[in-house]
Amino acid sequence: MDRVIKVGMADLKVIAGNGVLVTLGLGSCVGIALYDRTTKTAGLAHIMLPSSKLIKHNQNKAKFADTAVEYLLELMMKMNAQREWIIAKIAGGAQMFSFKGSTSEVLKIGERNVQATIEVLRQHDIPIVAQDTGGNYGRTIELHAANGILVVKTIGHGVKIL
């Protein structure tokens, strides 16, 4: 049985070789999975907000798309990951509550999180090889260090293997 390591809200973890990184019940947050297949190094962040630059209270690096990607890369490099081989898979960013004609900015945060994540990964030249984002439902994701597979589970919307 592979070891399973939980990644909570505004949290991130890095492992290598084997094991599974799991984040449960992603809603409007985004799960950013980075993987280097040459060293089997896997990193998973559960970000809540698009950018640390818009917010004064920004000590927790795992909370924001920009700082979480930087910190994940830093930790993966420390574990001897090959920078040029690192790829990304992303999931989440749902709008959990929707209503016709709603203009609530609070509820659209999922979409903004996804856009910010894509932009940050582009700035770091990390290709996004798979993406399962948006919709109005939650997701549980598992990143497998042995092969880089990202499993996305939902309630009533099936299971996807990315």
Next chain:
Amino acid sequence: MSFSFDNLNPLHLDILKEIGTIGAGNAATSLSKMLNRRIDMKVPEVKIAEFKDVEDIMDGAETLVVGIYLEFQGDISGIVLLVLDVISAKRITALLLGNAHRDALNEAFSEIEVSALEELGNILTAAYLGAISSFTGLAVKPSVPYFACDMLGAILSVPMIQFGQTSDRAMFIETDLINGTERFRSHFIVIPDIESFTVILKALGVV
């Protein structure tokens, strides 16, 4: 004054608990009237936790739950989220709609059940905010309710992100609705935005 859940003092916490208790009491009274039977609300528990521990406080991020979400605006603004486990939500709709709906325990929520639960969110929120309003003299008006039925973690991400703008911790007011021997597990989460906290404390003459 810069207010944050990261540096709450005991006085602030007491005030938040007191507001929670009054709000919950008012909400229980409204619900009793609506159901025409006595509904009690347990004295709420106020919990403050780091985000990564949130899913341990309520059991299981993957548990299927019902969430009713509202926003409020006025002198203070913020969001309200009522979370019920699916069984409790089904039992409450049965009470609201009559026994004809008793059998539908294992099915998805019908349109009329969703409406009933949204109305429940409306009534509890109006009563709760009404209590805060008469307590502080501040004007506040709720939005229409939004319904979702999905994983607890995903539903909670909405209020957690709101907390995340200003803090690394989140505050919950947890309370059970009690109907005789029947207990409906619920979490009623009220999050005034950070400026509103200062407004509330000022209105009460604390800062």
